[in-house]
C-alpha cells in the first residue's frame with residue numbers, strides 16, 4: 583500500500599470544494615425560490631377589508647328533524663362545489679377530509695333553499711394518500727391533488743425544500759375507481775377546471791408554476807403548457823367563469839409563513855405577505871398563460887393568501903381572499919381590467 587501523495591490529497595480537497603460550491607449554489611437557488619429575507623409593501627389594497635368569523639358546524643338529525651352539532655370527523659382541506667344546469671338547485675360538495683383513520687374525499691349534497699348538507703359517502707384509496715385539493719367533474723367524479731409522495735414530516739420537509747417532482751393527481755370515475763391521472767409534479771396544490779371542462783389547471787407550488795392539462799375520456803390528464811413564476815409561490819387557483827381567466831393566490835416569503843405557523847398560538851410578529859396573479863389562457867395552450875399582477879399585500883390583511891376567488895355581482899367585482907392560516911377572509915374591490 584502506498585500512502586496518499588500530494589496529488590491525490592489535492593484532488594480530494596478540490597473535489598470537496600467543488601461539492602461545497604455545488605451545495606451552496608443549490609441552497610442559494612432554493613433560498614431565492616422561497617423568497618427568504620424579502621419584504622413586501624402593499625399595492626392595490628386600498629379597496630380591501632377584513633370579513634368573516636368562525637362558524638360552528640351542524641348536522642341534520644333525520645330522527646328529530648332538526649340540526650345538531652356535527653359529530654363526525656370532518657377535517658376540511660380543499661373542497662369544490664359542483665353544479666350543472668340539468669338540476670340547478672342541486673349542489674354537490676367534494677371535500678378533502680383528513681380523518682385520523684386516513685385522508686379521503688367526502689361527498690355531500692345540498693339542495694338550494696334547504697338548510698341541510700347531507701353526507702353521501704367518504705371515499706379513500708391508497709392512491710389518495712396526501713390529498714390537498716379537489717375539483718368535482720360531475721356529481722360523482724373528481725380529480726384530487728396528492729401534494730407529496732411522503733407522509734412522514736421530515737421527508738415532507740426535504741421534499742418541499744428540494745422541490746422534488748413527486749406529486750400526483752388522481753381521478754375518481756363513475757364506477758368508483760381511482761387511478762393516477764398525472765404524475766411527476768412538484769407539489770401539486772390547488773386544482774380547478776375551465777367552465778367547459780376542457781382544461782384542468784394545477785398550481786405546482788414547488789416549481790413554482792401553474793400547469794394546463796387536457797383531460798382525456800379515461801380521466802388521464804395530458805400536460806399542455808405552463809407558466810413558471812418568479813418571486814411568487816402559487817398555492818391555489820380558481821376560474822373566473824365569465825372570462826375563463828385563472829386567479830392564482832400565493833405567497834411571497836415562505837419562511838415568514840413557516841414562522842407564522844410556528845408562533846401563531848403564542849402571538850407572532852410574523853406578517854407573511856400574499857399576492858394574487860391573474861392568468862389569461864393563451865390560444866395555444868402549449869404557450870401557457872399571459873400573466874398579470876392583481877394585488878400584493880404586506881400580510882396585515884391576512885397571513886399570506888392561499889385562495890382567491892372572483893365574485894361578480896351587479897357590475898362590481900370583488901376578490902375574496904382566504905388563507906389556510908387565517909380565521910377570517912379578506913374582500914377586495916377591484917377594477918374591471920378582467921376584459922383585457
Ligand SMILES: *[C@@H]1O[C@H](CO)[C@@H](O)[C@H](O)[C@H]1NC(C)=O
Pocket residue numbers: 659660661662663714715772773818819820888889890891
Ligand atoms: C382552492 O380554491 C378553490 C376555489 O376558490 C376552493 O374551492 C378550494 O377549497 C381551495 N382549496 C384550498 C386547499 O384552499
